[in-house]
Amino acid sequence: MEIDRPDGRTRNQLRPLACSRNILNRAHGSARWSQGDTIVLAAVYGPKTGTRKNENPEKASIEVIWKPRTGQVGKAEKEYEMILKRTLQSICVLTINQNTTTTVILQVVNDDGSLLPCAINAACAALVDAGIPVRHLAVAICCAMAGSGSVILDPTKLEEQQKMEAFSYLVFHNSVLSMLPEGSLHVDGEPMEHGIITSVTHGVISVDDYLYCLERGHAASAKISDFLRRSLQSHAPSDPSKAA
Amino acid sequence: MGSSGASGDLEGEMEVDAFRRLFPLRFHERHLLESIRPDARPLGRARESTVALGAVSSADGSALAKIGHTTMLAAIKMEVMTPSSESPDEGCVAIDFHMPPICSPFVRPGRPAEVAPVIAKQLSDVISSSGMINLKELSLTTGKAAWMAYLDIYCLDADGALFDAALLSAVAAFSHLQIPAVSINEDGRVVTVSRADGDGKQAKDPVIKEKRKLTLSCVPFSLTCILHQKYILADPTAEEESVMETLVTVVLDSSSRLVSLYKPGGPVLAYTSAVQDCIALTRHRVKELQKILNEAVSDMEVD
Numbered sequence: 162m163e164i165d166r167p168d169g170r171t172r173n174q175l176r177p178l179a180c181s182r183n184i185l186n187r188a189h190g191s192a193r194w195s196q197g198d199t200i201v202l203a204a205v206y207g208p209k210t211g212t213r214k215n216e217n218p219e220k221a222s223i224e225v226i227w228k229p230r231t232g233q234v235g236k237a238e239k240e241y242e243m244i245l246k247r248t249l250q251s252i253c254v255l256t257i258n259q260n261t262t263t264t265v266i267l268q269v270v271n272d273d274g275s276l277l278p279c280a281i282n283a284a285c286a287a288l289v290d291a292g293i294p295v296r297h298l299a300v301a302i303c304c305a306m307a308g309s310g311s312v313i314l315d316p317t318k319l320e321e322q323q324k325m326e327a328f329s330y331l332v333f334h335n336s337v338l339s340m341l342p343e344g345s346l347h348v349d350g351e352p353m354e355h356g357i358i359t360s361v362t363h364g365v366i367s368v369d370d371y372l373y374c375l376e377r378g379h380a381a382s383a384k385i386s387d388f389l390r391r392s393l394q395s396h397a398p399s400d401p402s403k404a405a
Numbered sequence: 406m407g408s409s410g411a412s413g414d415l416e417g418e419m420e421v422d423a424f425r426r427l428f429p430l431r432f433h434e435r436h437l438l439e440s441i442r443p444d445a446r447p448l449g450r451a452r453e454s455t456v457a458l459g460a461v462s463s464a465d466g467s468a469l470a471k472i473g474h475t476t477m478l479a480a481i482k483m484e485v486m487t488p489s490s491e492s493p494d495e496g497c498v499a500i501d502f503h504m505p506p507i508c509s510p511f512v513r514p515g516r517p518a519e520v521a522p523v524i525a526k527q528l529s530d531v532i533s534s535s536g537m538i539n540l541k542e543l544s545l546t547t548g549k550a551a552w553m554a555y556l557d558i559y560c561l562d563a564d565g566a567l568f569d570a571a572l573l574s575a576v577a578a579f580s581h582l583q584i585p586a587v588s589i590n591e592d593g594r595v596v597t598v599s600r601a602d603g604d605g606k607q608a609k610d611p612v613i614k615e616k617r618k619l620t621l622s623c624v625p626f627s628l629t630c631i632l633h634q635k636y637i638l639a640d641p642t643a644e645e646e647s648v649m650e651t652l653v654t655v656v657l658d659s660s661s662r663l664v665s666l667y668k669p670g671g672p673v674l675a676y677t678s679a680v681q682d683c684i685a686l687t688r689h690r691v692k693e694l695q696k697i698l699n700e701a702v703s704d705m706e707v708d
Contacts, residue, residue, distance in 0.1 A: 215511060236522040243523045247650075247670030327534075329666070334674070356674025364534050365623075365662050368684055375677065 167319065168197075175302075175315045175381065180282075180392045182290040190291020194283035196315060198273035201280045203287035207263030220255040222262050227280075230269045241267075241277060248281060248332055248359045254294040263293055274318040275303035277330045277361065282385070289393055298335040299358055300385040303328055304374040306366050312377045327364025329371070331357060331378040335386040355379050429648045437636050444642070449686050451628065451640035452566075454694065456573065456701040458581040466582025468701075470574035473642065474564035479574035481556050481582050485595045488544065488551040496543020496551040500529045502558045502571060509563040509643075521560075524568055527667065528558070528575060531656050535625040535664045538579065542619055545587065550595050552584065565642040566629045568654055573694060576624055580702050583616045625664045626694045627656040628687040632673040639686050653680075655687040659695060 170176070176197030185191035188204035195201075208221060216222040225242045227234070249265065265287065267280050278301030285298045305316040305328035313320070321328055334356065357375070366374075425432045425443075436442055446452070452473030461467035464480035471477075488495060502525035504518040512518045532538065543552040556578065558571050590596050631638040633649040646652065651671030656664040663684070668675055675683075 214516075236526040239519070239522040240526045243519065244669045249670070251670045251672050332670075356676050357668060357680070358674060359670045360666050360668045360675070362663070362665050362667070363530060365536070365658065365664050368661070368663050371663050371666060372677065372680070375680070 166313065168317065172311060172313045173377070173381065175384065176317075178385065178388050180286050180389070182286055182393075188287075188291075190287045190289070190293070192283050192286035192290055193270075194279055194286060196275060196279050196282075197317065198271055199275055199279045200270040201276070201283040202268045202270055203280070203283035204266045204268075205263060205284075205287045205291040205293065206266070207291070207293065208258045208261035209264070210261060212260055212262055216262075218260045221253070221258045221260075222255075223249050223253065224262055224264045225249070225284075226264065226266045228266065228268045230272060241280070244277065244359060244361060245281065245284060248299060249284060249288070251358055252285070252295050252297060252299050253288070254296050257294050263288075263291075272318065274316050274321045275330075277301070278303050278332070281332055281359075282389070286389070286393070298386075298389060299332050300335050300382045300389060301330060301332040301359075302378050302381045302385060303330050304378050304381075305329075306364070306370055306374060310370055310373070312370075312374050314377065314381050325364070327362065327366045329360060329362035329374055329378075331375065331382075332359035333357060333379065333382040335389060336383050429644070433633075433645065433648055437633070437638075442638065442645070448636060449639050449689075451690055451693070452642075454573065454697055456577045456697055458577060458701050458705045465585060466578045466580075468574050468577030468581055470570050470577055472566055472570045472573065472640065474562050475566055475570045476561040477558055477567075477570040477574040478561055479556060479558045479571075479578040481554050481578050483582075483584060484553050484555065485545065485550050485587070486553045487549060488547075492540070493548040494544045494551075495540035496553060497540070498529075498532065498538060498543075498554045498556060500532065500556045500558070500575070501525055502528060502560070504560045504563065507562075508560040512563075518563075520567065524571060527568060527654075527665075528571055531572065531625055531627075531665050532575065535656075535658050536623055537576070537621050537625060537658075538619060539622070543584075545595065546589075554582070563643060565644075565646050566640050569627050569629050569640070572625065572627050572656070573698075576621075576626070577698060577701065579619060579621060580698065581705065583618055586616050623658040623660060623662075624695070624698075625656050625658045626687075626691045627654055627665075628683075628690040629654045630683045630686060632671070632675060632679055634673070637679060637682050637686070639690070651675075653683050655683050657684070657687050657691050659691065661688060661691075 179195045182192045184193055185204050188206060190205035193202045212218050212222045223246055225246045227238045227241045229238055265284050281299060281301035288295055303315055305313050305325040308326050440448055454472045457469045460469040461480045465483045466481040469478050502521055504512050504521045506512050506514055545551055558574055587595050630653050631641045631645060631649050632651040651673040654667040658664050
C-alpha cells in the first residue's frame with residue numbers, strides 16, 4: 162500500500178545525499194554530510210598523545226563531542242556521544258596507535274529528521290579524511306514504521322514525530338567490493354554487511370516488524386555504501402601541508 | 406600475541422585469582438568453552454532478582470530492586486504543577502538516574518560516571534514510549550493543575566546490567582505509587598489532605614480524591630546480553646561487561662512487543678540469528694520478572 166509522503170518520495174527513496182570533505186582548515190580531517198535538510202559537520206583531531214584516566218592505554222581511544230544546534234549540552238547529547246564513541250571504536254583499528262586519543266567533534270547544522278545516522282556517516286567520512294586507520298566503514302540509516310506494518314526510509318522530522326509509530330536507527334558495515342568469489346564473505350550464511358553494528362529504536366513495534374525493518378535497512382545501506390565509495394574516490398588527495 | 410603462549414605455560418603454576426586478574430579474557434573464554442560462567446550460571450540464565458516495595462517511607466512510591474549484586478533504589482515524589490498549554494489534561498513524569506560514589510570504585514565525586522546520563526535518557530525514552538503510564542490519569546483540573554511525578558533512581562551497587570535493574574526498580578516504584586488525596590482550599594490552591602484535618606476545611610472542594618494507585622498497562626521489562634564470538638551471555642556482571650564489550654539490551658512489554666532494541670556499537674556484529682536469540686531470552690526473562698513483581702505487589706497488599 163502506498164503512503165503519501167509530504168515531499169513526494171516513495172517508501173524506499175532516500176533524500177539526496179551530499180558529502181564534502183576537507184572543508185575545515187585547522188582540523189586534521191573534516192566532512193560535511195547532508196541528507197536532504199539534515200546537515201552535520203564532523204571534524205577529527207588526532208591522534209594526540211595520551212589517553213584519559215579511565216581508558217585502556219594499550220589501545221587508541223576515541224573521544225566524541227556532540228554540539229547541538231541550539232541550547233546547552235544535556236542528556237540526549239551525552240547519549241549520542243556514547244553511541245558514536247562505541248560505534249567508531251568498533252570500526253577503527255585501535256591497536257595501531259596505542260596510548261593516543263582521537264577526538265571527533267560533531268556540530269549539528271540543521272536537524273530535519275534522521276540526525277544520528279547523518280552524524281555517523283559524517284564521522285566516518287571525516288575519519289577517512291584525517292587518515293585514521295579504519296578496518297571498514299559504517300553506513301547508517303533510519304527506518305520508520307507506520308502503523309500498518311509498512312516501513313519508510315530516511316524520514317523527515319515531521320514524519321518522525323507525527324506520523325510514524327516507531328523509528329529505528331541502524332548502522333551496518335559498508336558493502337565490500339572484492340575480487341574474491343561471494344562465498345568467502347559469508348558468516349553463518351549471511352553476508353558480513355548484514356550484521357548490525359548499532360541499533361537504537363524509539364517507539365513500540367512487534368518483533369516481526371523490527372526484523373522487517375532490518376531487511377529494508379540492509380537494502381538501503383547498499384545504496385549509501387555506493388554513494389560513500391564514489392564520493393571518497395572522487396576527491397583529490399588532501400593538502401600535504403596540513404601536518405598532524 | 407606472545408602472551409597466549411606465555412599464559413599457557415603459566416596456567417598450571419598460577420593461582421586462579423592471579424590468572425583472573427592478569428588474563429581476564431582467557432579466563433572467561435575457558436569458562437565459555439564449557440558453557441558456563443565464573444559464577445556457575447549457564448549462559449542464558451539471569452542472576453537472582455528481588456524487589457522490595459515501600460523502601461522509602463517518606464516518598465509517595467518507592468522500591469528497592471536487586472539483580473545479583475546490582476542494587477537500585479527508586480523513589481517517586483508527587484508535586485502539583487500547571488500543565489503545559491499543548492497538553493492541558495496531562496501530567497508529567499521526570500526521571501533522573503544518579504550514580505553516587507558508593508556504587509563503584511570508578512565513580513568519584515569529581516568524576517561522575519559517564520554512563521549515568523545515558524541510562525537516565527534511556528529510561529525516560531522507554532517509559533514514555535511503552536505507554537505504561539497514562540498521563541491523563543495524572544491530571545487534576547484540566548488546564549489548571551496536574552501532577553508531576555519526580556522519579557529518582559539511585560544506584561547503590563553497580564555490578565553490571567544497570568539498565569535492567571533501574572527499569573525494574575522504576576516499574577516497581579510506579580506499582581507501589583499512591584497518589585496523595587488533595588483538595589482545593591479557599592485561595593484556589595491545591596493542598597494535600599492529611600487524615601487528621603480532612604473534615605474541617607472543605608469549603609470549596611471539587612477535587613477531593615482518595616489515595617489512589619495508577620493503572621499500569623504494557624509494563625516493560627528488559628534483559629541485557631553480551632555477544633562474544635558465537636556466545637550470548639544473559640545478564641552480565643560488571644567484570645564480564647568490562648572484558649567483553651558488546652552489549653545488547655532488549656526491552657519487551659508484557660504483550661511481547663518490542664519497546665527497544667539497544668545495541669550501542671561494539672566489536673561483535675549482531676546478525677539476525679543473534680537478534681532473535683536475544684529476543685527469545687528476553688521473553689523468558691519477562692515472565693520471570695512479572696512473577697517476581699506480582700508477588701511483591703501482593704505481599705504489599707496483604708500488609
